[in-house]
Amino acid sequence: MFTSDQKNFIQSRGSNLHKVEQQIADFQTGFPFLNIIRPATIGDGIIQLSDHQVQSYLEQYESQILGKDLLKFVPASGAATRMFKDLFEFLATGELNSATENFIKEIKKFAFYQELSECLTKQGQSLEELLESENYKPIVNALLESEGLNYGSLPKGLLSFHSITDGAKTPMEEHLVEGAKYAVQSDGKIRLHFTVSPEHQERFQEKLAKKVSDYQMAFGVEYQVSFSQQKKSTDTIAVDLSNKPFFENGELLFRPAGHGALLENLNDLSADVIFIKNIDNVVPDHLKADTITYKKALASLLIDFQNDSFNWQQRIEQGEDCLSEALNKLKSKYAITPDVPNLDTLSQFLNRPVRVCGMVENTGEPGGGPFWVKDEEEISLQIAETAQIDLADSEQERILKLSSHFNPVDLVCGVRDYKGNKFELLKFRNDKTGFITHKSRSGKELKAMELPGLWNGAMADWITLFVEVPISTFNPVKTVNDLLKPSHQ
Structure with missing residues (x-):
């Protein structure tokens, strides 16, 4: 497919030749639509916490995170051009x-x-x-x-x-404040990681250098802030409308592969509990209470689940039958019903990374939603984007319209197994859930590919717990006039 010079070029930029060839094949065949079976709803895939449960999780939060490594992971956008x-x-x-x-x-x-x-x-x-x-x-x-x-x-x-009072705050600063409210480790340190574009990293670092000491003094904490960029090796090849490699100035054209490429960045990091939230979903200090409350509640629920899961896996390893107990609790407390007929399949199901995802009641906002999805092997909970659903299929469209909640990108993740080893996250991605889009370059039409989204197909094989969170925790800024909303004033 490629000449020796082209192969050398692919390898010189850090790309994997086999993966690039697979991308060409995926352009030719396209990605299959997801097969949504039914929307996740309260009690059937979505956990609804009572006020008493929320308060209980808040009260136990500090003791639960004692001695744990915490990390706040913030996908930070490239240029805000679309906002204007x-x-x-x-x-x-x-x-x-x-x-x-x-x-x-x-x-x-x-x-x-x-x-x-x-x-x-x-x-x-x-x-x-x-x-x-x-x-x-x-x-x-x-x-x-x-x-x-x-x-x-x-x-x-x-x-x-x-x-x-004396100026203005940026979203990066708001995340520093949030970190001080729910992500402080026992040693007083706060670990934050921002993924940034190469051309912007220096500006982030300059802003941080000017502001971090003020926030450390205000909250009596120590910030450990790191940055990373999307790896060039995750860029995907572009093709023309005939699915042949697209060339620019005589060279193969590669493009950034969307936020799904950040799975590599996440995989490079290590922590017991990882909070994930987009850079623009922030509010002023006087409106942060709900955000802080539910971040702690989601993290407490994650640790509760891991305590149960690790206990069951250890007992299975010792030959104890806990199948019935596990299935009952998975359904009654965590609103999931995995297809696990025996202890072996229960152990396989549990031995995976875990994500607890806040879900907001649907108010007509665009974005993915929580669904039960069927693939060749199992039925599982997934965050599905509208573009992944075959709207030409009347039944699929009907199920989509029944969805009661949508995804605000509010995750708390556990990426270690019951023996304390970090999972290799790339093994839990569904590579057949990417996106193909039509773009243009120098006046020529091309097709581009995005990798499975970070909270979509990139986490397809994780254990997923959906939890209803209030709309007050979802305040994205998609256009500049969104800053006029009460949640940003």
Whole structure:
């Protein structure tokens, strides 16, 4: 398929030749749709905690995490360009669309207002005068372009999201605060890991260097913050519309493979309990209570499950029959009913990484949802994206519409087995759950491939526990005007 020079090029960039050939084959065959059987619902795949249970988990949290290694893992986006799509459109066309009109109308409510005003002053302009004269282009230009604040090219993690008394806070800082509220180890250390784009890492590190001592002093903790980038070896090859390798300037074109590539980054890390949440799902301090409460509750539930699971596996190893006890508790306490007819299959089922996923009641937000999914081997709980479901199949569409909850990306993970060994996470990925998308490059159409999503197919063979969490814990910022919502003011 490839010439010797092309093989050398593939290997020189750290890619695996066999995997690249498999990607070509996957382009040719496509990825199969997921076969959703029914939505996960309260009591049938989703755990609903009572107020008493939440309080109980909170009370036992500190004792449960005693001596455990904790890690907060934050997938941080690349450039926030899509967040400002409507503002860029205004700059390009000069026509005031409704989103830009609302942005201008409420501009004083944004945490970056003062920065923007100072930026324009340095350019010899007055923000107030520009607003009065309805000359909006210089304002938007100063916000987005490189000669101004450059928000159109910066990552979300470094934008001013929330106003504070003496300035503004970025999402990265909000995650530092969150870490101090629920991820402090017994030794007073907080481990955070941000995955960032290569061109942005230095800026993250500079911001951290300026701010970390203030937060350490405020909370009496020690931060251990690390960064990593998507590995070039996880990039996937692009093809033309005939599924032949796509070339640019005479070389094979490879593209970043989506957030599923971050499984490699996660696999490189080691901890007993790993918290995962997106960079933009943060709120000001006065609204953090629910987030902190449910992060602790999810982690306590994870440790409870592991205590049960490890106990059953040790007893099985000693020849004790605990099948009936395990099945009853898995159903009554954890809302799952695995197909395990004997002790051997129970042991195989339990000896896997575990993820406890917060699920929010469906309010019409876009995103994946919790379903019971059937593959060739078993029926299991999965987070399914709409793109993975065959909407041309009326029955699949009907089941999709019955879904009561959606995925806010709020996970707590256990990645060690009952003997304390770290799982090799790549072994638990379903490689047939990737995505194929249509893109263009230099005016030419191409097909690109994303690896199985980090919380979708990348965790397909994990033990999954879904837990209902309140909508107040889900506050993503997809567009700049989302920062005007009460949850960000």
